[in-house]
Structure formats: structure tokens, C-alpha cells
Amino acid sequence: MPVLGIETSCDETACAVYDATRGLLAHRLHSQVDLHARYGGVVPELASRDHVARIAPLVRETLAASGIGFGDLDGIAYTAGPGLIGALMVGAAVAAGIASAHGLPLIPVHHMEGHLLAPMLETPAPQFPFTALLVSGGHTMLIAVEGLGRYELLGESLDDAVGEAFDKTAKLLGLPYPGGPHLARLAERGQPDVFRFPRPMTDRPGLDFSFSGLKTAVLVALPRAEGEQARADLARGFEEAVTDTLVIKCGRALVQTGHRTLIVAGGVGANLRLRAKLRALAADKGFTAFFPRAEFCTDNAAMIACAGSARLIEGRKPDGPLFTTPRWPLADLRAPGVAA
Numbered sequence: 001m002p003v004l005g006i007e008t009s010c011d012e013t014a015c016a017v018y019d020a021t022r023g024l025l026a027h028r029l030h031s032q033v034d035l036h037a038r039y040g041g042v043v044p045e046l047a048s049r050d051h052v053a054r055i056a057p058l059v060r061e062t063l064a065a066s067g068i069g070f071g072d073l074d075g076i077a078y079t080a081g082p083g084l085i086g087a088l089m090v091g092a093a094v095a096a097g098i099a100s101a102h103g104l105p106l107i108p109v110h111h112m113e114g115h116l117l118a119p120m121l122e123t124p125a126p127q128f129p130f131t132a133l134l135v136s137g138g139h140t141m142l143i144a145v146e147g148l149g150r151y152e153l154l155g156e157s158l159d160d161a162v163g164e165a166f167d168k169t170a171k172l173l174g175l176p177y178p179g180g181p182h183l184a185r186l187a188e189r190g191q192p193d194v195f196r197f198p199r200p201m202t203d204r205p206g207l208d209f210s211f212s213g214l215k216t217a218v219l220v221a222l223p224r225a226e227g228e229q230a231r232a233d234l235a236r237g238f239e240e241a242v243t244d245t246l247v248i249k250c251g252r253a254l255v256q257t258g259h260r261t262l263i264v265a266g267g268v269g270a271n272l273r274l275r276a277k278l279r280a281l282a283a284d285k286g287f288t289a290f291f292p293r294a295e296f297c298t299d300n301a302a303m304i305a306c307a308g309s310a311r312l313i314e315g316r317k318p319d320g321p322l323f324t325t326p327r328w329p330l331a332d333l334r335a336p337g338v339a340a
């Protein structure tokens with residue numbers, strides 16, 4: 001059952017074909033990073049326009065690479081939200097056009113459900129139930145996942161998302177946008193204990209996060225970070241504080257849920273120090289940690305095609321009318337067959 005997936009929620013134009021039995025057949029991605037870099041952030045209008053210019057050739061290229069034609073598809077999945085509304089509309093309109101032309105079901109996918117199911121693209125794939133750490137540019141969430149659409153929010157960030165904290169701290173250090181991966185590279189050359197930052201909200205029970213204070217702590221420490229080595233030390237100190245905080249909360253969440261599997265998804269899941277620390281915790285506590293490959297941590301269409309395929313197989317009724325939504329709490333999703 002091959003499903004075509006389209007992702008245009010932010011600044012990546014992406015397309016993929018996923019088949020439940022054969023796996024991922026093809027995926028293509030065009031990043032708009034260069035387009036937005038000089039503005040230090042994503043400019044929504046430019047994002048929409050670039051999606052319009054890129055999407056049709058990208059769909060054709062992806063389908064050609066997958067070795068199948070439109071007539072062989074069983075469904076068209078697209079990111080319906082959350083995201084930039086103008087950007088979402090481009091992918092939704094293209095998906096609706098293809099679905100209508102070929103008489104295929106249209107499958108709206110929640111972008112964060114896509115991130116959440118990205119580890120399913122790997123072999124071996126994790127089995128339900130599991131606890132998920134979702135760490136991206138806009139979200140920081142711990143979720144108990146009992147099955148498809150059965151998501152209980154255990155904790156989230158009360159202010160900045162962790163990817164946002166990485167990007168803002170990187171900006172303070174004068175690194176290019178988006179700063180997360182640049183900061184991680186700088187941190188590799190730094191020493192862990194020269195700058196010691198707080199591990200926010202770990203001194204009290206609970207699974208919520210707060211990262212805005214950490215960013216302020218970096219700002220205060222910045223005058224002491226003169227020279228290349230000191231900047232690397234500061235980056236390392238920040239990364240240590242963030243990853244320690246995430247690891248402490250993951251450990252707590254697993255105790256609370258009783259799950260033996262942790263999955264990590266979202267762009268910050270590409271962070272190597274976070275992965276190493278979670279693998280060490282897993283070995284220590286006897287659970288299994290699953291990560292998508294780095295390119296499927298950040299935005300991509302493979303995860304959208306994969307989530308769309310899961311929804312199609314589980315018998316989610318096609319929603320019919322085209323819809324997109326900039327805000328869409330993940331907890332509002334339902335398991336297949338469960339009425340509103």
C-alpha cells in the first residue's frame with residue numbers, strides 16, 4: 001500500500017513514498033535554509049512562495065525515484081498542521097489536487113505525529129507502548145504512547161522549546177541560523193565544566209521543562225566567554241545542561257509509565273550528546289532507546305508518508321475536505337475508529 005507524503009509546514013519542501021510492507025521507497029527534500037539565513041529566522045511569506053516553486057518538480061522526482069506511478073498509490077498524506085498556515089496550504093492544495101485527479105484518499109497528518117512515528121522508519125522499529133521525548137524547534141514534550149493516536153502528554157516546556165533554546169543561544173554566540181547543529185559542533189571542542197549552568201526544574205518533581213532561564217544564564221555568562229576556546233566551553237556547558245535536563249526527565253517519565261522503550265524524535269534528537277547520554281541511561285536502567293537517523297529527526301516527508309500509511313491501514317476515514325490548521329494540540333488526535 002504505497003502512500004505519497006508531502007511536508008511543507010515550515011521551511012522544508014519534502015516528498016516521500018512509503019509502503020507498509022516494502023518500507024520507504026523514495027524521499028526527497030529541499031531545504032530553504034539559505035533563503036531565510038540572512039533574516040535570522042523563517043520568513044513565512046518567502047517560505048510559502050518557495051514551496052509553490054519547488055513542490056511540483058519534487059513530487060515528480062520522488063515518484064520517479066520510487067519506481068511507481070500515481071496509479072499505483074493508495075493514498076496521499078500531507079502535513080495539515082501545526083505550522084505556518086501559508087506554507088501548509090501549499091502542500092495541502094497539491095495533495096488534494098493529486099488525490100482528486102487519481103481518485104485517492106487524502107490523509108491529513110499531524111506534523112508532530114509524523115515526528116513521533118519517525119523511529120518506525122528504522123529497523124528494528126519500536127513496538128507500542130513506549131514513552132516518547134519529542135524535541136524540536138517548536139515543541140518539547142514527553143508523551144506516553146499506548147498506540148496509534150493514543151497519546152498522553154506527560155510534560156512539556158512552559159516557555160521556550162529546546163530547539164528554540166539551542167537556536168537562541170547559538171545566535172548569542174554569533175553562530176549562523178539555524179544554530180542548533182552549529183552550537184553542537186562548537187561544543188565538541190569545549191570542556192564540560194568551565195561554565196556550569198542550571199538544570200532547570202530538575203530539583204522538584206514533575207515532567208515539565210523550562211528553558212528560557214538557561215538562555216538568560218548564557219547571556220549573563222557571555223562576557224566571560226572571550227576567545228575561541230571560551231566560546232566552545234560555553235557552548236559545551238549549555239549543551240551539557242540541556243541534555244542532562246532532558247535525560248533526567250526521560251528517566252522519571254519511564255518510571256512513571258513503566259514502559260521499557262523510549263523513543264526520541266524531532267530535530268534536537270539529532271544531537272549526538274543527547275543520544276549518547278540516553279543510550280548510557282538505557283544501558284544502566286535496562287530499557288531500550290530508539291532514535292530515527294539524523295535526517296529523519298528534522299523535518300522530512302518520510303515521516304509524513306509513514307504516519308499517513310499507518311492511519312490509512314488502521315482505517316482512518318479520509319477527512320474529505322481540504323483542511324489545514326496552524327495550531328493543533330497532539331492530545332486532540334484520536335485512535336483510529338474512536339469517535340470524537
Ligand code: ATP
Nearest residue numbers: 136137138139163180181266267268270271298299
Ligand atoms: P516543530 O516540529 O516543533 O514544528 P521544527 O519543524 O522547526 O519545529 P525540527 O525540524 O524538528 O523543528 O527541528 C529543528 C530544530 O532542531 C532546530 O531548533 C535545530 O536547531 C535543532 N537541531 C537540529 N540538529 C541539532 C543538533 N545536532 N543539536 C541540537 N539541536 C539541533
Ligand code: MG
Nearest residue numbers: 010011012299
Ligand atoms: Mg526546518
Ligand code: FE
Nearest residue numbers: 115136298299
Ligand atoms: Fe518539525
